[in-house]
Amino acid sequence: MPNAVISQLTRQVQSLADKYTITYSQVASNIKTTEQELAEMMGKLTGNEFDMQGLAELTNLLKGE
Numbered sequence: 001m002p003n004a005v006i007s008q009l010t011r012q013v014q015s016l017a018d019k020y021t022i023t024y025s026q027v028a029s030n031i032k033t034t035e036q037e038l039a040e041m042m043g044k045l046t047g048n049e050f051d052m053q054g055l056a057e058l059t060n061l062l063k064g065e
Contacts, residue, residue: 035062 039062042055 039063 039059042059042062045055046052047055
């Protein structure tokens with residue numbers, strides 16, 4: 001009986017360790033990098049005056065300005 005409980009606990013702990021392999025700081029870093037890349041790509045877009053104003057505002061948001 002004790003071995004079964006320990007085995008189950010071990011599996012649950014391993015499951016949690018696998019679930020949180022990627023840390024919050026890594027996810028936040030990936031998001032920031034992706035936002036910067038998107039902002040750079042958006043700089044290559046063209047459109048009318050209103051489209052460009054909208055793109056400029058979105059780019060500022062992505063860059064954190």
